[in-house]
Amino acid sequence: QSALTQPPSASGSPGQSVAISCTGTSSDVGGYDYVSWYQYRPGKAPKLILYEVSKRPSGVPDRFSGSKSGTTASLTVSGLQAEDEADYYCSSYAGTNRVFGGGTKLTVL
């Protein structure tokens, strides 16, 4: 099972919006609405920020939103804040397996 494709880096200034894409296949992203996104800071456990494409767990700001079109899912962070600087990983259900993206390092300029 190949990893999902994410851009290695993304950046934006405080207050701006940034979108991060996650491209898979019809066997994973395109086949199921079980795409989730995780925020990862070095030395800490990953944190769930979106699940089932666009649902937010309690406590996650509504600045984080998600969507999917075909085999590509997207995470959008609006109103960027310094605390949003982190690595972001997408993940998808893929039948009996799960698959992660390669991760995107988000820099707040």
Added chain:
Amino acid sequence: QVQLVQSGAEVKKPGASVKVSCRTSGYTFTDNGLTWVRQAPGQGLEWMGWISTYRGNTNYAQKFQGRFTMTTDASRSTAYMELRSLRSDDTAVYYCARDKLYTLDHWGQGTQVTVSS
């Protein structure tokens, strides 16, 4: 609150085995499966496998088939992973995570496993 607490860091020689535990609390252990994920230095997150805490059935990533085993002890609300025939490229932080309908909603703190001669 939901908590997953993993065992401590391990240093192993190539060819050895390592076993990591993941003790859960704050929810009914058998209500949700558990997934194991690792992150090697400079690499992304890698899905290793999933275990049903209710029936014990498992799904393993093909890459680890044959040298990776997941088990659970419901009486202790604890899951275990064992990785055998360790190589240097198994050096990584290993995480357990509660798997709620294909979503990893709570994670352990991670266990550093270092493989070095």
